[in-house]
Amino acid sequence: MMIRLHRSPSSSMARLIGQPDLCSVSNWTSRENQLHNRSSRATEQLVALCKWLEMRMTKLIAGTTISLDGFTADAKGSPAALYADFAELQQSEAMQHAYRTTGAVIMGRRSFDMAEDPDSYAEDYEFRTPLIIVTAKPPAKHPKEGNGVSIIFATSGVADAVRQAKQAAGDRDVTCVGGGMLIQSLLRESLVDELQIDIAPVILGSGLRLFENVDQRKLKLTSATSLAGGRTSLVYEPL
Amino acid sequence: MMIRLHRSPSSSMARLIGQPDLCSVSNWTSRENQLHNRSSRATEQLVALCKWLEMRMTKLIAGTTISLDGFTADAKGSPAALYADFAELQQSEAMQHAYRTTGAVIMGRRSFDMAEDPDSYAEDYEFRTPLIIVTAKPPAKHPKEGNGVSIIFATSGVADAVRQAKQAAGDRDVTCVGGGMLIQSLLRESLVDELQIDIAPVILGSGLRLFENVDQRKLKLTSATSLAGGRTSLVYEPL
Structure with a gap:
């Protein structure tokens, strides 16, 4: 049986959380860069999850x-x-x-x-x-x-x-x-x-x-x- | 195919026209008796027709x-x-x-x-x-x-x-x-x-x-x- 979920505008959500950061990164410390990269990876995983959910919701x-x-x-x-x-x-x-x-x-x-x-x-x-x-x-x-x-x-x-x-x-x-x-x-x-x-x-x-x-x-x-x-x-x- | 007719209260109609005459027949002339008998036969035929129609309408x-x-x-x-x-x-x-x-x-x-x-x-x-x-x-x-x-x-x-x-x-x-x-x-x-x-x-x-x-x-x-x-x-x- 398929998992049935209420439909939501998940593609819009994916687009939203997939947006590039708007602030400048030129003067970041390496610690800030590390945090940023970790957050980017999390964002990518979230986008993939949303796409998977979207497929399950179709x-x-x-x-x-x-x-x-x-x-x-x-x-x-x-x-x-x-x-x-x-x-x-x-x-x-x-x-x-x-x-x-x-x-x-x-x-x-x-x-x-x-x-x-x-x-x-x-x-x-x-x-x-x-x-x-x-x-x-x-x-x-x-x-x-x-x-x-x-x-x-x-x-x-x-x-x-x-x-x-x-x-x-x-x-x-x-x-x-x-x-x-x-x-x-x-x-x-x-x-x-x-x-x-x-x-x-x-x-x-x-x-x-x-x-x-x-x-x-x-x-x-x-x-x-x-x-x-x-x-x-x-x-x-x-x- | 059956003949399809709009339904009507034909059984009530049959009962109505099948009612016995209400007036006294003791002092009728033979002509009056003849007419009465003819009308009774017509009534019987009408009752039969109504029953037949009723069956067709069921x-x-x-x-x-x-x-x-x-x-x-x-x-x-x-x-x-x-x-x-x-x-x-x-x-x-x-x-x-x-x-x-x-x-x-x-x-x-x-x-x-x-x-x-x-x-x-x-x-x-x-x-x-x-x-x-x-x-x-x-x-x-x-x-x-x-x-x-x-x-x-x-x-x-x-x-x-x-x-x-x-x-x-x-x-x-x-x-x-x-x-x-x-x-x-x-x-x-x-x-x-x-x-x-x-x-x-x-x-x-x-x-x-x-x-x-x-x-x-x-x-x-x-x-x-x-x-x-x-x-x-x-x-x-x-x-």
Whole structure:
């Protein structure tokens, strides 16, 4: 389990205590220099501690939309039936909040490959943040980056990908946009701090299930909101 | 699809137009008698029509609780993990409303047999209404009835069981309390007017899934409510 702390502006704090001394040092005694050096080392350690705390405080939010019967896509692999309200959803306060508070996005390779052209992420992806792609092997040609979007292929497993994403996110959150298999891995490894499940008003009958191969887990409901188009947004904290 | 009509106090209307004539008939002419008889036949037909409309207006509400991953019971068949909030739930306005508006309960045989003693329904079942049990074969000994609880074993399929339940419910609703297989049959045969799905704040990982062998179906969300204990109550109308 992760250590959960109340969030504080730790990066600002780090900047503050990392400031160079403003007084002149030219006429210091060696004793004063010694004290100054010791205090500098303490400051460096404090900055490192703050960065570590910041990483621990960055939340990993795993979010996706499922049908009432738990599918993320229909039998043909298409999630279209779950996003009849796509245009409204993009404009919703919930999505706008996610765009504002996300510092890095983590996604599975299959989800990444759903874009016809991988260079399009730099052009029009809705999150303008580093994207961490969990994969066994990066593509031969590194996709285009820019406009706030950088792309990291994380090839050393899920926990390492999350570490990289948290480092990239600074004092904002990491959002996992899917797919289902990545969310399952994150749940199995207890790396999810917040589970945001939207339930679309449809029964699909068959398709790809979000929850497969996961263990029993109690959850704490932190919010339940009805959105336009009959979508219900449920936010849980795994206990 | 069922014909959906706005509900009206049709049983009161039926009683009203079925009232015997209050005036004396001893000194009527044969023409007057003829007219009276014709009007009586029309009244009888109206009463029958009202009863038929009343049956069409009685809603079938299928309700149950699932885990976030869609199970109605764990791998051992126990629903206990979904009802950590059982005591609060019984007192909730949602349940009290269900008790007030339910005129008959329909349930599968396996759900009925979950009571250790079938005679206990007459003693302490929370719905004091006729219970219609969908089964292939009634038990050898008919269970005890009383305190508003009567028990009908419906052996001619789901559609006929629903017809019997609606007849028994009068102008109130029929509530299907499960199990999952019965709800699936009702959905497949488009007999559900309202789907009430409570989502308990837990991932079970394995067990009995509510939605298996059902077809793709669009739904209209009519309400979403957070209840105590992290339960979310979603009400849909199948489209």
